[in-house]
Amino acid sequence: MSKNALDVRQEDNFADWYQAAVRGGELAEESGVRGCMIIKPWGFGIWERLKSAMDAEIVAHGVENCYFPLLIPLKHFEQEAQHVEGFAKEMAVVTHHRLSMIDGKLQPDPDAKLEEPLIIRPTSETIIGSAMSRWIRSYRDLPLKLNQWANVMRWEMRPRLFLRTSEFLWQEGHTAHATREEAEAETAAMLAMYKKVVEETLALPVIDGVKPEHERFPGAVDTLSIEAMMRDGKALQAGTSHYLGTNFAKAQNIQFQDSDGEWRYAHTTSWGSSTRLVGALVMTHGDNDGLRLPPRAAPSQIVIIPMLKGGDQDEALLEYCRDLARRLSAGQAFGEPLRVRLDDRPERAQIKRWDWVRKGAPVICEIGARDMEHGAVSFLRRDQLRLDGGKPNVRSEPIDMFADNAGDICENIQQALYDQAETFLRSNIVDDFASLEEVEALFAEDGAKWARIPWARPTGAELDAFVERLKASKLTVRNAPFEQGEVAGKCLVTGREAVENILIARAY
C-alpha cells in the first residue's frame, strides 16, 4: 500500500487524524489567541456554501435576517444568575474602553473603566428577547421571525478547531407566535430545514428526533435535534430546534394584545447551527489522504493542474487548460454553474496534486502534453482516489466528453459520498439488546456503533440513575428518532412496557 497523504491514520488516532486533516486541508489554524481560530479561504469557502444554502431556506420560510450587538450588558445575566447556585460562566468580559501607554506600559486605561462590564455575546437570546418585547404589541405584529448570522464567544479551556472554539460563527433563529400550534409547527419546520440542508449540501445523513426531557435546552418544552455519525462512531449534534412554550416570553415579557383584546404571552422558538458543521463534514467524509468534499460544499469543484515543464510548450498547455476551464465553467451541476479553478502556480504538478487531494477537491484534472496532443483530459475523482494497489486512479476522457459529463460527475460524487455515509450510519446502529449490560458491552469494544433501545420514558430517580450509569461509559441519549420503526420489547431501563426507541452514543 502506498503512503497516504496525511501522516496520521484515522484508525490509529482519530483525534490526531482530525487535526492533520484540518491542517492538511488548509481549513483553519490556531491564531495565537486561545481557542480562536483563523478560518482560511478553503475552510471559509465551505462555510459560505453552507451558509448560502441554509440562508436561502431560512428566508424562503419567511424569516428576516437582522443584526444585534456584539456586547451584552451584565444585567442580562442577572436573572439567570439568581436562579443558579454558584453561577459562573466562561465568557469574555469587557471592562475598559481605552488602551493607553501609561508609565511605559501598554494597558487598559484606569480612567476608562466601564461603569458596568459588558459581555461578548455567548448567544443573543436575551438581547433579541428584549427587542421582541419592545417590538411586539399586538397580534398584528405576529408571527415575528428573526434570524442572525454572527460570531459568538464562549471561553474554551480545551479548544479544538471547528469542534470547540472560543469564538465560532453561527446562526440563531428566534420566532414568536400567537399560538402553541403555530410555534410547534415552526420548531418542526426549522429542524426539517436543517436536515434538508445538511443532507443535501454537506451530504451528511442525519437522524432527526426529539430529545428526552433531561437533554432539553434549559427552558424548552421540546428540543428537536438532528444527529450525525462521525467515522469514529461518535454522534455530533448537527442542529437543534426548540419550542420554548411561553417560558421565554414570560422571562422576557413578550406579550401581545390578541384580537379579542386580551393580553397574552407569545409562544416562542429558537434554533441554531454553527461552524461545528465544518468539523462534522471532515469527520464524516475524510480519509487517510485528507478531506473529501461533497461538490455542493466545495469552494472549487474541479481543479485543473497544468503539468508545466518550464519550456516552450508551457504557454500552449496553459491555453489548453484555460480553454478547458472556460468550457467547464459554462456547464452546470445542481442547477448552478460549475466552480472551476485553474491552479497555475509555478509549483511542481505532483505537489499541487497532493495539495488538492488533501483539500478534498472533488475532481482533479492533470493536464500534460500528451493530453493536449490527444485532445484529452486526465482526471482523478477524489472519492475514488486509489486503485486497489493504492495507486492513484487517474482516468482519461476526450475533452468534449469530459466537458459534457463534468456536471454529472459532480452530482455523482455528491450522491456517492452521501450513500457511503448513509450505509455507514445505518449499518452501525445496533439494536436487539436484552439488557443495559449488553449495551455497555457494545461500547466497551472498539469500533463505530450507536445503540437503539426501547424505553418507557422514565422520570425522576429512575431517569437520574440511568443517566449516571450512561455517564460512567461516557454515553448520552441522543434522541428518540421520528422514524421509530418497531418498538420491540420492554424498556431496558425500567422493565416496563416501552413507548419508544431512543439512540444512545458517545458524542462530540
Added chain:
Amino acid sequence: MSKNALDVRQEDNFADWYQAAVRGGELAEESGVRGCMIIKPWGFGIWERLKSAMDAEIVAHGVENCYFPLLIPLKHFEQEAQHVEGFAKEMAVVTHHRLSMIDGKLQPDPDAKLEEPLIIRPTSETIIGSAMSRWIRSYRDLPLKLNQWANVMRWEMRPRLFLRTSEFLWQEGHTAHATREEAEAETAAMLAMYKKVVEETLALPVIDGVKPEHERFPGAVDTLSIEAMMRDGKALQAGTSHYLGTNFAKAQNIQFQDSDGEWRYAHTTSWGSSTRLVGALVMTHGDNDGLRLPPRAAPSQIVIIPMLKGGDQDEALLEYCRDLARRLSAGQAFGEPLRVRLDDRPERAQIKRWDWVRKGAPVICEIGARDMEHGAVSFLRRDQLRLDGGKPNVRSEPIDMFADNAGDICENIQQALYDQAETFLRSNIVDDFASLEEVEALFAEDGAKWARIPWARPTGAELDAFVERLKASKLTVRNAPFEQGEVAGKCLVTGREAVENILIARAY
C-alpha cells in the same frame, strides 16, 4: 402642502431629519449599549444587498474570503504605541474570561483574569499581516489576496446610527504582491470596484481620486477614495483603497524569496468599506417623507397592500393580490427575479401605505375592490410620491400591463434616483475662485456646496498653514479627482503654477 410622513424636515434640521428617517424607515435602533445599534430587518436587508453585490465583484477579482479572530493580543499594538507619544486608543478591552456571582454580586471573576488583556478588533490589519508573514514564503505564494466581512469595534463617545457606531460591519481587503506595479494596479482596481458597486447598487454618484499626502492612511504611499455628496452638501468618504508600498510588509515582516533567489518585502494594499454606506444612502436619496431606496438595494422592490374591509370580499381581494404577487415575482429587474412582498397584516391600509413610504419601498401597490373589478393595479412610485399639490400620486394600470412593466419601472426608478443625485452633485461643485477668502465665503453661506480649486501640492509649513486654515472653517481636502478637467490658473494656496484640482468640503 400636505403634511409630510416625517415630523422633521430636511431643510430645518438635517441631523434630526436623519435620525427620524432612520427610525421611521425601521433601519436600526439603539441597543442600550452605548454606540452599538440593532440593525433591523429592513436595514439589514439593504446591507445584505450591498454586501452580495460587492462580494461578487471581490470574488470575481480573484480575492479569497476568510475569517480572522475577533480578539487581538495587546502586543499587536505595542509597536504602534512606541511610535506615538501619549498613545491612547478607544477600544474595547477584554480582561476576564469568566462572569461569576461573588458575594451576591455578578462580576468579572478575579480568578479568571487574563494574563494579557485582549482587544476587540478595531481592524484586523495586524493579525492578517502576521498571518501573511507566516503564509508567504516564495514568489509562488504571491499574489495573496484576502478579504474579510466582519464586525469591528472602536469606542465612540458621540455615536450616530450607521454613521458613527462603536460596533460596525465592514469588509477589509488585504493583498500582497511581488511588485510595485502589480500592487498599484490592485489598489486602483479595488477603488474602481467600490465606485462601480456604490454607483450601481446604491445609486450614489461618487468622485474618485487621490488623497493629498496629509490625508493619507498612516503608512500608505497612496490613498485613493470615492467621495459622495449628501443632501446637506457634506462629503462622505464611501470607500478607500491604499497602496502601502513595502512599509506594512516591513512592519509585519512579510518577505518572499523571489524567482532569482533573493528575499524581498512584499508590496501590499488594503481597502475597506462599511455599514456607513447605509447612512450615505439615507442622506443621498431620503426626503421629508422618509427613505427612497434604489430598487437594487431594496429588500422588497414592490409592496402590495390589499385594502381589506373586514368583509366577505376580503378573501377574493387577497387572492387577487396573491396572483399579482406571483405574476410580478416571475418578472425580472437587473437580470434577477423581482422581490415582491404582500403586506397582508391585519392593519389599516393607510397605515401600511405610510409605513412603506417611510421605508422607501420603490413601488407601492394599493389594491382595492375597484381595482379587482377592473382587473387593474393602483400604485405609487416612491421617487414620484407627490403631485404638485402634495397629494400622493397614485396611478392605475391594467394588471397585465403593470406585470409586464414592473421590471422596467424598477430599472427606471434606479436610474432616476441616480440621475437626481448626480445632477445634485455636479451642480453643487463650485470652481473659479480668485482666492481662499472666496472659498471661505462660499462655506460661510448655507446650502450644499463643494469647492474645486487648483493647487500646486504644497508641502511642509505651507501645507500645514493651509490645513489649519481649512480646519477653522471645518473644511478638509477630499481628493484630487482622477477626472481633472482643466487645471486653470495659479495655486490658491501658494500662488505658484497649479498642478491639479482638489475638492474641498465639510465631511462626515
